[in-house]
Amino acid sequence: MKANNVFSVLYRTRVKVQKDDTPILNLSLIFSIIAVCSAPWLAVIGLVVALVLGYRFSIERKAAFIGVHYNREPGDYTVRVTCGSVDVTQTVTVVHRDFPKQNMTIDQSVADATVNSAAANVKGAVNSFTGTENESEEKKDEEE
Numbered sequence: 001m002k003a004n005n006v007f008s009v010l011y012r013t014r015v016k017v018q019k020d021d022t023p024i025l026n027l028s029l030i031f032s033i034i035a036v037c038s039a040p041w042l043a044v045i046g047l048v049v050a051l052v053l054g055y056r057f058s059i060e061r062k063a064a065f066i067g068v069h070y071n072r073e074p075g076d077y078t079v080r081v082t083c084g085s086v087d088v089t090q091t092v093t094v095v096h097r098d099f100p101k102q103n104m105t106i107d108q109s110v111a112d113a114t115v116n117s118a119a120a121n122v123k124g125a126v127n128s129f130t131g132t133e134n135e136s137e138e139k140k141d142e143e144e
Contacts, residue, residue: 011028015029015058016057018056019055076093078092
């Protein structure tokens with residue numbers, strides 16, 4: 001087995017901790033091994049406290065993560081993945097979660113130069129669409 005395959009397996013194998021139906025931790029096995037080697041006393045204390053408090057531990061192999069927009073309606077969705085000759089269709093269930101709202105305050109001068117600036121937004125959109133992000137800088141360098 002190649003080294004990159006070993007790391008891939010260690011990353012995709014997840015150590016999960018949950019209380020009832022609420023996930024508390026979802027860590028890769030490689031991170032968990034590093035944490036235990038770095039601070040074994042802390043890992044043992046945490047394990048004992050978690051077990052006493054009724055947390056459940058599990059290991060999940062071959063985990064995959066799918067990014068889902070925060071306001072996706074809960075329900076079942078069909079996902080199809082094709083890789084070479086392999087074609088897999090799987091039903092994925094999106095469940096509702098309430099996440100704490102976070103507010104951020106930025107300086108008005110930053111907002112005016114970015115979000116509130118039509119020129120900045122149009123230029124950024126055009127540059128990202130056309131791939132000409134660095135052309136103006138290159139022309140400046142040529143002129144000098």
